[in-house]
Amino acid sequence: MTPGVGSRLEARLAVLPATFTTAQARRAAVSPRDLAILTSAGEVDEISRGVYRRADAPVTAYLDVLAVSLRAPRAVVCGESALAIQELIDDIPVSVHIAIPRGTHRPSISYPPTTVTQVATANFSLGIERFEAAPGEWVPIYNAARSVVDAMRRRRRIGETLALAALGRYLRREGPAGVHELQSTARELGALSAVRPAVEAMLA
Numbered sequence: 001m002t003p004g005v006g007s008r009l010e011a012r013l014a015v016l017p018a019t020f021t022t023a024q025a026r027r028a029a030v031s032p033r034d035l036a037i038l039t040s041a042g043e044v045d046e047i048s049r050g051v052y053r054r055a056d057a058p059v060t061a062y063l064d065v066l067a068v069s070l071r072a073p074r075a076v077v078c079g080e081s082a083l084a085i086q087e088l089i090d091d092i093p094v095s096v097h098i099a100i101p102r103g104t105h106r107p108s109i110s111y112p113p114t115t116v117t118q119v120a121t122a123n124f125s126l127g128i129e130r131f132e133a134a135p136g137e138w139v140p141i142y143n144a145a146r147s148v149v150d151a152m153r154r155r156r157r158i159g160e161t162l163a164l165a166a167l168g169r170y171l172r173r174e175g176p177a178g179v180h181e182l183q184s185t186a187r188e189l190g191a192l193s194a195v196r197p198a199v200e201a202m203l204a
Contacts, residue, residue: 078147
């Protein structure tokens, strides 16, 4: 970059968040051509189509989650991704799992690999909390209780062993208060018959 162009772009880049989209860049007067120059110069990295991260941003283990969250801003991290982030399983998911309300636009994201689950609109907001995927950067995620209940509901799909391992770790960590929240969440999701026997067997 020439010094003049470099200082102009660096000044505009400085007002953007650590992770940003092409649309956000455009609002900051950084054009697609500017982004190409910045990428070539190593000032930013394209981490998904239309999603960039500044080279001076803090290192994070959740770069894929951040990228998908910006590509699908109405989605919630769920399933195995939520279980892993909640430290309820040791497995590293091969894709980022997100939930969207049934009947809404289904995002098509080839990279990072993404698994999309459609959730009944009435239950979509149950158990949503925020996770700090990088300093000052938050993504919506289902809480531990919701994640475990979802795993038990879908245990034939994700594997009985994985679902029960998540349940067992949750019960050991959360104690009696966690049992109440788990069963309350299961009741809301119509999954109490799947969760209660497993909880009783583990606590016996």
